[in-house]
Amino acid sequence: MTVNILFAASGDSWAAYREPLTRALAEAGIDARLAPEMAPDEVDYIVYSPNDGPDDFGPFTRAKAVLSLWAGVERIVGNSTLTQPLVRMVDEEGLTRGMTEWVTGHVLRHHLGMDAHIVNPDRVWNHAPPPLAQDRTVAVLGLGALGAACATALARIGFDVRGWSNSPKDLPDITCRHGAEGLGPTLDGAEIVVLLLPGTPATENVIDAAALDRMAPGACLLNPGRGTLIDDDALLAALDDGRAGHATLDVFRTEPLPADHPYWAHPRVTVTPHVAAETRPATAARVIAENVRRGEAGEPLLHLVDRAAGY
Template identity: 65%
Template sequence: MRRLLFMAPARRWAEYREVLPGAIARAGIKAEVSPEVPDAEVDYIVYGPGDGGPTDFARFPNLRAVFSLWAGVETVVGNESLTVPLTRMVDPGLREGMVEYVTGHVLRHHLGMDAHIVNPDRDWDNTAPPLARHRPVTVLGLGELGGACAGALATLGFPVSGWSRSPKTLPGVTCHSGEDGLDAALSDAEIVVLLLPHTPETENTMDAKRFAQLALGAVLLNPGRGALVDDEALLEALDSGQLGHATLDTFREEPLPGDHPFWAHPKVTVTPHIASETRPDTASEVVAENLRRAEAGEPLLHLVDRKLGY
């Protein structure tokens, strides 16, 4: 009988206490899952870090692997006490939610819907927006989430460019990689979607130089990680008119402090990190499959590369 420690905020256990054991049972594994397991008896950890400090994984002498519930692992990947395999969460619910958020906000900005939803002066401007095929969109990050979003936008008719660290090929998407590729991907883009992982290399990817490469009045969507954006450069680009609007779902500090200038800026939409959520039902199936693989000695799904940080 294997024992899994559910190491996540208490409210998360209420969401997983039934669906996770059920998924493990369907995978044919005899295991017990609990938020309370003696350190020496922990075989695996289902990990969803809260607001506490770094976890000391060395206190679990028989730990075999850690299964993260989140897509991003930047808070744990550098933990020197974690020497066992670490997996990140990639599941259908996470992917579908991100596609819906990104597609919805891209269409919102493409169609200029804000001017019609909030129109106190009752302006009758019946200028129609361009067709999607005339609105260049760039997606930075072509992994599981970014690739799905880029594909969905291409299906809607947008000319989509994408950028990733390593070369990718996606149907309907003009894919770039490398430093020169990033310049090409951003050049004259009218809507930019950030879905890169947060690593030392991606910190402040969108800075003053990058904002200047975009089409005048471009829109930025950041459902990825807050640290991908230089906040001061973003505010300057908005104030100068180089950037027309920013819809932000992730921030360097969360919850976003009430006195942060993003809240009051007329060209910023703040959403409270709701672009996509790990759904317990679909995430439990992924954890269960990785547990089965670990017990069978098979390669784990979505194994984190410690050098790359994701």
């Protein structure tokens, strides 16, 4: 029996995904009709991109699941027309590895003080070696697939890693806390803080003035998670008066980041253009094909979104 799969994303994405997704579906033993346009009442699965996919899921009366190409689902999870199961993208070979490399690289940059050596126009010979990783406290907020992978990688290097999440987690060599009562102790005295929480009403402005005050003086903040996690005004104030040492930011409330935004010109801010982790067609296609296979076999779908939690 042929499975009808609507690829509801941009034309550029269709060009990138068509071949690897066709191949992955065939390797999974699925007889698939894959197309960027299809009558709604014929669709069995929707491969979805929040920037380009449908807003009204009501006409897709036959669809068994919506398979997002993105890890974040905040743009779709509250859609009242979405009654089908929603699956987010968790791709250990692509997204997770990319995020781990970005986080590890920027944590090491701040830990080692690389900026002072890369840009040193006055040729200052400052023989001040950094501490060892074991003497540096790193806090990772968010211990889902991405956060757990990043926290684990940092712990393997030797950092003193603390982790915080909404629900209890147990990760080797990481001090894990959870819930509202666990956030403050996780931040207390942290020298580098990495934000990998989902974007939900509960996590908006989790880094506010009070949170910044709990970190070590001159702490560095890395945000490859969601732009809504930070109170931008509070962060800029902390950077201006030296309470925060640097912020490396990959995600923002408005993207692309407007040219007149204060982050661009601030000497203690590094802007990266939402490149920390990217869905890669070759590996993401295999994740999508496995979920279609599971759906057709009556097996539980992987990475099913909890609508109430928002992720």
